[in-house]
Amino acid sequence: MSRKILIVEDDVATGDYLAKGLVEAGFAVERAVDGRDGLYLASEAGFDLIVADRMLPGIDGLAMVSALRAAGVATPVLILSALATVDHRVDGLRAGADDYLVKPFSFAELSARVEALLRRRERAGGERTPSRLVVGDMEIDLLARTVTRAGRAIPLGTREFSLLEYLARNAGHVVTRTMMLEKIWNYHFDPGSNVVDVHIGRLRRKLEDGFPAPILHTVRGAGYRLSA
């Protein structure tokens, strides 16, 4: 069964762009053009995810999220917004949105975030929090916080371990630099230099040196993917 995504966006061009990309990525898509319709649809049909613009006619995106949360609808919401400052983002997340993406965005960034939100929801609905993550020949023990690959222990620093855990939870899917900055470092700004890539480079050397197959892949123009 394909997963259903509700797009609430008053700008037709952006809406078309989102719908086209998400349909191509294999999602079923429904659309609303204002907050009122969006709120109505979101509380009726069972969507897996809502992608909503922040500034909408009628009810704005954040008010819609608050209303949904007050009505007990827990569907994850990704807010899109041209309001780009750090405080805008933090306010958006505080209002009950699960993620916040600033316009203009690359579709790769949006799709990575959509996938991550959906996986988080599925994990939450599924079995208990796992104590072990396995990616190919790599095993991550979340309780002991140790990593082995092909039976060989790989010593990692605290931050490196958090980074690897986050990549492993999204194994097989792209994780972008900004997603890592937000989740691992809790920064909502964009540092000018390639600081995240340097962290990934170090982690990659530890994970791949001495092993025949790569496991941490670079996805050009998007981010990184952990997969066997």
Next chain:
Amino acid sequence: MTRPRLSVTARLALLAVALSLLSNLALIGLIRHQAHGDAIDALRREVVEQADALGAVGRSGGAGALRRSIERTLDDADDPALVIAVVDRGGRRLAGAGPDRIAPPGRPLGFRIEALASADPWSQDAGYVVARAGPDWLLVGRLLDDRQLGERALERALALAALLSLALGVAAGLVLARYVGGRLDRIADVADRVAAGDLSRRVAMVADGRDAFDRLGGRVNVMLDRVERLMEELRLVTDSLAHDLRSPLARLRSHAESALGAPDGPPREAALASLIAETDLVMRMLATLLEISRSEAMSRDRLAPTDAAALIESIAELYAPAAEDAGLTFEVAVERAPAALPLHRELLSQAVANLLDNALAHAARGGGIVLRLTGGAEALTIAVEDRGPGIAVADRARALARFGRLDEARSRPGAGLGLALIAAVARFHGGRLELDDNAPGLIARIVIPRPATLDRADAAP
């Protein structure tokens, strides 16, 4: 429905008139009440009674009886101040005592006080009545004695005082209204001119800022200063945007053109990749600009108690690998870790990140970067010290201005907004950004005064 309304100035004038009149009349009334004697009242009673009695004699006994009665009364009284006379229609005295001639009465006159004639002693004030006596007139009265004269003078003076107080009240009201109106007009005039677009106008101080109007004007000036600064910021942002977005957009366009003409495969991909990179650069410029503008207009309630040492260590942890990869030593020095104080964690982290980005870009290879946090009693200082070429003293102001990049060629990507954002963040925290010489190299220092010292400054007289 429109009610005719008086201008505020006119109402103010009327109020001043009414108040001065009220207070003066109260005072006059009090004096009159306290000083009022009954000498004039006694005179009135005596004169009126005598006139009534003689009038009755005249009506019952005729002219002869009246004249006899008058003679008797005058003899009995033997008082040169007493006036009792019969006068004819032309005002000539026919009998009795009094002036030879008075102004023809023409009609009966009630009690009044005035001079009866011009010849002495009748030029003095006398209280008298005039009643009919057949075809002639009966004049009954008495010259005022000293006490009665004094009382009369007092009454006159009080009446004059009441008149004078009305006139003075009107004058005072007009002066007051003119003054208040004038002072207010100065402020209104400034507001009008500002509304018409001349933002540089300010209210001039008249009393060195000591009176209420000056205080109001002062507040208006402070408000206008802030409005002007924000407008100036806005103008600067739009001007700089228009000017400085040109070059990245031009590069963007040329990348797009070369992608269009490039053969399929790697060359085209490379052109498209640089197109995206250039787009990201423009977007980052915009984001930074927005952050600067917003931080200048943001209220301080965005600040939350934050452990500065943890903030510094966290950002250092993010940047340390990048510095090491660039062949630089990276040292974090926390001196006297301060207690938590109100900071904007994200903005301050971003500012420090920008300082570190600059240091990474400029530090000489093999040199080092020091990120130093100093918590003092007065202020919190975050310094980034590098061993790069530094910035000459003369260029420092330009380095802090928006888009003020020092390498004019702008060959390297980088929007030149870094230091401006850092300065804006420092200002938002009530602090400042200082550039200093590291001999060699640059020390960029964010100095944030501790709130306690702010409080003390506020509490100081």
